[in-house]
Amino acid sequence: MVASVAWKPLVGSATLSERVRILLKGKNMAKAKIAVIGAGLIGLSTAVCISESVSDCSVTVIADRFTPNTTSDVAAGMLIPHIYPDTPVHQQKQWFKETFDYLSVICNSSEASEAGIHLVSGWQIFKTIPEEKPPFWSDVVLGFRSMTEQEMKKFPQHKCGQAFTTLKCDCPPYLLWLEKRLKRNGGQVHARKIKDLWELRSDYDIIVNCSGIGSRKLVGDLEIHPVRGQVLKVKAPWVTHFIRDGDGLTYIYPGMHNITLGGTRQKGNWKLSPDPSTSKDIFGRCCALEPSLQAAQDIKVRVGLRPSRSAVRVQKEILVRGSGKLLVVHNYGHGGGGFSVHQGTAKEATQLVKECIAALEMSRHKAKL
Numbered sequence: 001m002v003a004s005v006a007w008k009p010l011v012g013s014a015t016l017s018e019r020v021r022i023l024l025k026g027k028n029m030a031k032a033k034i035a036v037i038g039a040g041l042i043g044l045s046t047a048v049c050i051s052e053s054v055s056d057c058s059v060t061v062i063a064d065r066f067t068p069n070t071t072s073d074v075a076a077g078m079l080i081p082h083i084y085p086d087t088p089v090h091q092q093k094q095w096f097k098e099t100f101d102y103l104s105v106i107c108n109s110s111e112a113s114e115a116g117i118h119l120v121s122g123w124q125i126f127k128t129i130p131e132e133k134p135p136f137w138s139d140v141v142l143g144f145r146s147m148t149e150q151e152m153k154k155f156p157q158h159k160c161g162q163a164f165t166t167l168k169c170d171c172p173p174y175l176l177w178l179e180k181r182l183k184r185n186g187g188q189v190h191a192r193k194i195k196d197l198w199e200l201r202s203d204y205d206i207i208v209n210c211s212g213i214g215s216r217k218l219v220g221d222l223e224i225h226p227v228r229g230q231v232l233k234v235k236a237p238w239v240t241h242f243i244r245d246g247d248g249l250t251y252i253y254p255g256m257h258n259i260t261l262g263g264t265r266q267k268g269n270w271k272l273s274p275d276p277s278t279s280k281d282i283f284g285r286c287c288a289l290e291p292s293l294q295a296a297q298d299i300k301v302r303v304g305l306r307p308s309r310s311a312v313r314v315q316k317e318i319l320v321r322g323s324g325k326l327l328v329v330h331n332y333g334h335g336g337g338g339f340s341v342h343q344g345t346a347k348e349a350t351q352l353v354k355e356c357i358a359a360l361e362m363s364r365h366k367a368k369l
Helices: 016-023 041-053 089-107 173-184 212-218 276-289 291-295 335-368
Strands: 032-037 057-063 117-126 142-146 160-169 188-191 206-209 225-235 242-245 251-254 259-262 297-308 313-321 324-332
Touching: 032 041, 032 335, 041 057, 041 173, 041 206, 041 324, 041 335, 057 173, 089 117, 089 160, 089 335, 173 188, 206 335, 212 297, 212 324, 225 276, 225 335, 242 276, 251 276, 259 276, 276 291, 297 335, 313 335, 324 335
Parallel strands: 032 057, 032 206, 057 188, 117 242, 206 324
Antiparallel strands: 117 160, 142 160, 225 259, 225 297, 242 251, 251 259, 313 324
């Protein structure tokens, strides 16, 4: 005999997950077990978002590398959007705004220092006048305006520029803060190398793939490719404004404890060892923009492989092997722009997880009938 379910009117805008929960309210459904693959910026932020947005679930982050040894630790963490050619601009702007708003709240809290979130002002300068002006994100950052003639005198080789204030995430503090927040929400972290998503099928209901460049092998996505980035981390506390050449290749990004000087964008290059001649070139280009950097101390070289794609992949997928099915949510391919959009894509991935949970609950409910 089937127990009757009390009917309640459903709000028209209710999601599938919400409708299922209303219909199944009062039934003891098993907690959904969710595994997030990857402990870089995207993996940890997605895991935290799921743990804070989805009730009745357990979240476990599984990765073979953790901070300070992730690609995210090499990045400067500046919120200046990277353009994804095959992702609609309105979608990119939404992700950026959601991320900027989220980090602004942290920046205005007592946890800002621990999380490594701070505001930084500066200039983006151009040798040729850009076609897009102002950029789509100009009304999200703070105080965006054209630079004055007086300001441009600092950069005599450039024709125009933009001044604004944006946010910066310092690593590894931000990743450590995310991991701490996840554990506070009841989440777990396991060190393990995953070679096949099906390894996890017996222990987890939903797999969230945030493996970055690892998705090339893990899920066979040959579109994702490395764009090698080599940067310098230096001590120069007197430099407090960021400077970014409009082509995005040369930049000076001040953090709380060091400054990131960059950089390179070497597509298809898998080499992780530093190149001394490249370091010399980076330092020379940055000193040309900010001569005082000649006195920088404690210079360290870091290399990372940006997990690049023409469009970020935030997508739900059902894998089938024989009679078995595996629910997967992908969130990877952020390239050099992950920090600018990470919370936005985490929210979208979390919504897809909710849809997967709703499908699971409906399936379990039907099995009991």
